[in-house]
Amino acid sequence: MSKKTILSGNHAAAYAVKLSRPDVISAYPITPQTSVIEKLSEFVENGELNARFIRVESEHSAMSAVLGAASVGARVYTATSSQGLLYMYEVCWWAAGARLPIVMGIITRAIAPPWSIWTDHNDILTLRDSGWIIMFAQDVQEVFDLTVQAFKIAEETSLPVAVGWDAFVVSHTVEPLEILSQEHVDRFLPKKKIGGHMLNFDDPFSLGNLTYPDDYMEFRYDIWKTQREALDIISNIYEEYSEISGRAYGGLLEDNMCDDADIILFMMGAASGDAIEAARLLREKGLKVGVCRLRVIRPFPAEEIAKKSERVKMIGVFDRDVSMGYSGVLATDIKSALKEYGVDVPVAEYIGGLGGRDLRVKDFLEIFEDMDKMARKGVKFSRKWIGLKEKYIGGAP
């Protein structure tokens, strides 16, 4: 019943949204998100998708509009990138705080200045502490799969869900994929239930009113608790989906040759493909390396990460982002997970690929070889920028 076709990452997202039958879509155009909302407008205007499309005047209003729609029980979708996400940032926190199941595609793009339209992951990671569930795709097929699942995850947790994919490398790259049939998606994702936590006239409550110190903290605790519980909810939904689709990614983390590996590299996004290719090549030479791809960033799969790291000689973390003044964002969380589960393993941090700087198999071959060298020497920790121009190399630790 599924259909094989070829699509760009953005069009794959649009098809996934269409099949998920949203009631209201609202978006503001930004490169490289535009082809998502163009395709969705087309679906709405030619009658393929029975939904309202609100063509707002800003991203702040895009998130506000889907928030309003979700507050009365509508299934909603929006998409953005970079500056657009930052412009709607205030309302993103509002969406999580109001516990509204909003789904958003984030086509990751570097933040200006200087202007850049190419990928890195700092934009989506600004949502890290907000209460949004954050998932990240590697390729076009996964954009489709995660987008359909995101609606179910959002509705089961009453939390907004962001699905990220890399600008151009995924958003505009056309790849073969399998699209589920409408019957399949309908069975997986039934019509949204009206009732419960939404504005109504029988019990006219106030959503988001002033809350004194006596109560505020419990609201935050509830989000935190649901986020922690969502590790299981997401895993279960992934399993249910893989039964329908026949595609299994391995849940919260995608394990690539990690089982017997001496060295594991953690990372997320499209460049993982290059890292996996590099690992294969090195395995042919007898170097036991693996790649562990993070598919969910919030809730953070700390236990799973720690388990993968237990019996290896060294782990690496590749961040296509940076937390200024410290390390990569993923590295910060991964080191924290190791401590939490008492895993004492040397860590090599790598920061690179910012602003769309090309990442190739060669780069990851060098990373693995660097880690191998450090592991042999007994180096406990290192932090390096990858692909910097030569005259910039060196300086501060």
Next chain:
Amino acid sequence: MSGIFKTFPYQEYILKGNAACPGCGATLILRYVLKALGHRTILVIPACCTSVIAGPYPKTAFGVPVLHIAFAASAAAASGIVEAVEQIGMRDVNVVVWAGDGGTVDIGLQALSGAAERNHNMVYICYDNEAYMNTGIQRSGATPYGAWTTTTPTGNKNVKKDLPMIMRAHNIPYIATLNPAFPNDIYSKVKKAKEIRGFKYFHALSPCPPGWRYDSSLTVEIARMAVLTGMWILYEQEYGDFRLTGPSRNLLEKRKRKPIVEYLKLQGRFRHLNDEDIDRIQRLVDDKWEEIKELLESNKINKK
């Protein structure tokens, strides 16, 4: 005046124990507005006095559902609600933004303009107390010339932004001004707007005892004087048809309007003004009435 309330429903949607200041002009207006709209009304309230008046969690001071939303977001959030209720098949729902002047003429203007241009089927009401009152009386784009605020301690040097006129440029089906001294005018305008499909914009003068520096017993008197001096003009525009309403109908000629000082002298925020300032404000008022005259003239021509 006796008997005018007989036509109003008894049902109260502003409940006892709400946190409004005594003499709050805004809450008085909201009371009449909700009586006119009835219980199938969703209020969208950005940061403003009413986000406090609505009462703290887990209670609510209003008999209708409320979505509290970020300062700049109200018109956009209401856009989403309007489209959603129609899409999921909820019938006879009034979606109403209730926002202060800061949330309307300043930080919320972009979202308001967008929602108006898209002509969503909603009501937007700006209750204009002419400064950021909730945060403690700071100047807004709606503060009148000369007024004292905590950020204009020697008096505001700018001239009040005329938002209803900006809304005229959006070609929306209905625009009206409101004033709490004239509840019948409020009630009939809101009732009329309820039957009009598309974007309806109201601008309501909302006297504020602590912000304007007057005794809370004087709210209605000051609101009335605002109209009689011509400082506040009651009008409505329905599908481009502009007309004066209430006492403003008889104030086109300057000699019929009370001197502006009659309004200013009731309020501590204007106490520091000298004769020159008062003359300036009188000229601003007179000029505004000239604009109104021109509007009425062009309206006549259009009708022919």
